[in-house]
């Protein structure tokens with residue numbers, strides 16, 4: 597039987613986890629194999645809908661991915677009634693340049709996606725699509741103002757993307773951000789930014805988050821759709837090897853310095869770019885940002901090997917439990 601790691605008053609689609617952790621969506625990298633491994637290991641697995649890209653004229657790959665994930669997790673649950681898989685999530689980029697959004701919402705509603713993660717813009721109609729099929733929406737934000745807007749527009753919960761997170765990270769300390777949110781919001785909140793071990797996950801829970809939200813360590817897993825050099829660079833790098841720049845997508849984010857050097861640029865002297873250069877349309881001519889310039893958060897000092905996603909979750913779960921016991925003993929003593 598799985599531990600009930602999450603609060604009982606959370607939405608049912610956010611319950612039944614082994615540890616309170618969400619494997620965050622990673623552009624290009626997250627695929628059905630990674631999501632299935634994360635969910636079977638007992639954490640919420642996720643992928644960006646935009647990762648499922650079919651060639652022109654082919655049926656939507658997103659539909660095929662949702663079918664594969666649903667069937668595989670159903671099979672697992674039938675074979676392991678005492679150890680069911682965690683729910684999965686799909687990430688929608690709600691930016692005006694995402695021309696597929698409407699179609700992808702319809703497909704996700706049809707497949708009754710249990711958890712919807714929205715990024716880069718809160719929109720009422722996206723929340724309505726999720727609620728129409730019983731889904732729960734977590735919207736990612738980098739400050740308290742965006743958090744309030746997201747809840748006003750109908751999101752059920754928040755993902756606080758604090759300083760040090762991989763990809764489009766915020767600049768605020770997790771300590772400040774989570775406390776500002778918790779001063780007015782008692783719904784579901786996940787905290788992200790450099791969480792790569794069980795101790796940090798416990799810290800996120802202690803600060804008031806319901807979940808940790810962890811991305812970069814999953815890049816260095818067998819299932820991840822990333823080049824071997826990228827996986828090894830995650831293993832070999834530490835927080836000092838990360839640069840925060842807006843140059844590559846128009847929005848500030850954290851990237852591996854060594855990948856910037858490989859692309860012929862000096863990571864310590866990068867010019868900035870403006871947000872109007874952001875583009876998520878399919879076939880966008882700027883894939884360089886993620887294909888050649890590799891994103892990563894600051895927490896990767898904890899990543900020592902390329903392992904299976906299930907093994908990574910096992911490590912974090914063991915650390916989380918040990919850290920919790922250690923602290924509980926201190927409080928009891």
Ligand SMILES: Cc1cc2nc3c(=O)[nH]c(=O)nc-3n(C[C@H](O)[C@H](O)[C@H](O)COP(=O)(O)O)c2cc1C
Nearest residue numbers: 620621622623715761762763790810811812891893
């Ligand atoms: C390579 C990479 C790609 C990402 N792609 C997405 C994405 O497509 N959608 C999204 O909402 N977040 C994306 N993120 C952000 C993550 O979902 C998450 O906020 C972040 O990884 C958490 O910080 P951590 O990497 O330190 O754990 C990406 C992050 C990385 C490192």
